[in-house]
Amino acid sequence: MGNGRLSETAAEPESAVLIAVDDGGGTTDACLDELSALAGNIGIEEAGRVTQRREKPHPARYLGKGRLEDLSALVSVTGAGVVIADDELTNAQMRGLAEATGALVIDRSLVILDIFAARASSAEGAAQTELARLKYSLSRLAGLGKSLSRQGGGGGGGMGARRGGGETKLELDRRAVRERIARLTDEIGEIKKRRGVSRDRREKNRVPLVSLCGYTNSGKSTLLNAFTGADALAEDKLFATLDTTTRRVEAHGFEYLMSDTVGFIRKLPHALIDAFSATLEELTFADVLLHVVDASSPDRVAQIQTVKSTLSEIGASAPIVTVFNKMDASPRKPLPFDRDSRAHVEISARTGEGLDALAYIVAETIKSLRRPLRVLIPYAKGDLIGLTRSRCGIVSEQFLENGTLLELLADEEMSGIMSEYIV
Ligand SMILES: Nc1nc2c(ncn2[C@@H]2O[C@H](COP(=O)(O)OP(=O)(O)OP(=O)(O)O)[C@@H](O)[C@H]2O)c(=O)[nH]1
Ligand SMILES: [Mg+2]
Numbered sequence: 001m002g003n004g005r006l007s008e009t010a011a012e013p014e015s016a017v018l019i020a021v022d023d024g025g026g027t028t029d030a031c032l033d034e035l036s037a038l039a040g041n042i043g044i045e046e047a048g049r050v051t052q053r054r055e056k057p058h059p060a061r062y063l064g065k066g067r068l069e070d071l072s073a074l075v076s077v078t079g080a081g082v083v084i085a086d087d088e089l090t091n092a093q094m095r096g097l098a099e100a101t102g103a104l105v106i107d108r109s110l111v112i113l114d115i116f117a118a119r120a121s122s123a124e125g126a127a128q129t130e131l132a133r134l135k136y137s138l139s140r141l142a143g144l145g146k147s148l149s150r151q152g153g154g155g156g157g158g159m160g161a162r163r164g165g166g167e168t169k170l171e172l173d174r175r176a177v178r179e180r181i182a183r184l185t186d187e188i189g190e191i192k193k194r195r196g197v198s199r200d201r202r203e204k205n206r207v208p209l210v211s212l213c214g215y216t217n218s219g220k221s222t223l224l225n226a227f228t229g230a231d232a233l234a235e236d237k238l239f240a241t242l243d244t245t246t247r248r249v250e251a252h253g254f255e256y257l258m259s260d261t262v263g264f265i266r267k268l269p270h271a272l273i274d275a276f277s278a279t280l281e282e283l284t285f286a287d288v289l290l291h292v293v294d295a296s297s298p299d300r301v302a303q304i305q306t307v308k309s310t311l312s313e314i315g316a317s318a319p320i321v322t323v324f325n326k327m328d329a330s331p332r333k334p335l336p337f338d339r340d341s342r343a344h345v346e347i348s349a350r351t352g353e354g355l356d357a358l359a360y361i362v363a364e365t366i367k368s369l370r371r372p373l374r375v376l377i378p379y380a381k382g383d384l385i386g387l388t389r390s391r392c393g394i395v396s397e398q399f400l401e402n403g404t405l406l407e408l409l410a411d412e413e414m415s416g417i418m419s420e421y422i423v
Contacts, residue, residue, distance in 0.1 A: 132275035214292035216263030
């Protein structure tokens with residue numbers, strides 16, 4: 001499919017008016033600053049902003065009538081060719097905004113999808129990104145038929161509308177999109193299967209997995225590089241990393257894997273979370289999550305919240321260690337406190353400050369992890385049974401001829417003590 005990105009199709013630098021609904025949560029400015037940076041990543045400059053205080057977006061126009069008139073005026077005064085909404089728009093809202101302003105109307109999700117498309121370099125990243133874009137556009141194509149025949153293909157409406165030219169073409173598009181979605185879903189399923197195999201191997205070898213997670217641009221890749229001597233791409237760009245890089249680490253008598261993957265952002269499009277399941281799954285199999293926070297960001301509290309809710313959305317539930325990064329950039333004190341976090345550590349991935357402390361905390365956290373174990377303890381070792389009862393979680397207990405068969409959850413130390421009885 002001709003899947004032209006916004007950044008490719010713009011003949012010259014575009015400028016855009018950003019619009020947002022302010023629900024009174026106090027984060028609208030930060031959201032729009034971020035949207036402005038996102039747009040900048042695909043070559044669209046901010047021409048101005050229109051916000052409106054209301055509980056939720058208007059169903060047909062996103063903004064209320066009066067603010068919509070202000071928006072139209074600002075679009076014509078600035079000559080902006082694009083309007084970008086901070087929330088994912090419905091077809092009706094895109095249509096309403098396009099009719100009122102005459103501009104190309106897009107939303108935050110489409111901008112993020114476009115950045116992902118520009119960054120995807122591996123086959124896996126490309127497949128997942130394309131799947132996300134198709135899922136996004138399919139939901140729009142589905143509702144666009146009527147409006148397009150009425151508008152003759154003009155006006156806004158994102159990728160679907162810009163390419164669409166009538167119902168027959170749309171029907172074809174829709175079928176082609178569905179077929180491609182099916183093929184990509186198979187491809188990604190294969191990737192997952194392969195991953196599953198290597199994960200099984202890892203489980204057998206009992207090498208713990210420590211996964212970096214965090215807001216985009218918080219310094220995850222820089223940390224992986226500083227910590228393990230890896231050469232993962234680290235850049236002052238949103239979503240520099242779309243793939244997973246994993247490195248083996250040996251520190252404080254422990255061996256573990258550390259992996260770096262895609263960062264999060266507020267309002268991450270659902271189509272992306274769906275499509276990136278193969279990559280994000282890595283986080284759900286982690287034994288420890290290192291939550292990397294850009295301590296120098298004025299937006300850090302909201303960023304921590306976003307990361308935590310995204311983690312719970314994808315089902316990642318391992319113990320969290322909060323890593324306050326960029327401490328060299330004189331962050332404001334006191335640092336925010338996350339009550340769900342096991343430990344906090346302050347570092348600078350850039351200068352290397354605090355990395356020893358981090359290595360120590362990771363080792364301590366791994367030591368405290370309980371892993372499933374099956375042991376057969378001879379009846380003569382009654383004292384060991386007693387120790388097991390007090391120190392481990394017992395899942396099941398069976399009295400056999402030659403001893404007690406236990407399924408239990410044991411930490412590192414207890415696993416060592418019982419190593420000779422493992423069955
Ligand atoms: N001052 C300072 N800058 C840092 C530090 N760590 C990372 N950075 C900078 O922050 C920017 C982002 O770093 P990355 O490591 O690419 O961040 P990331 O979390 O991997 O970002 P994505 O992959 O885009 O989600 C880069 O310009 C880094 O040089 C730090 O400790 N101090
Ligand atoms: Mg990165």
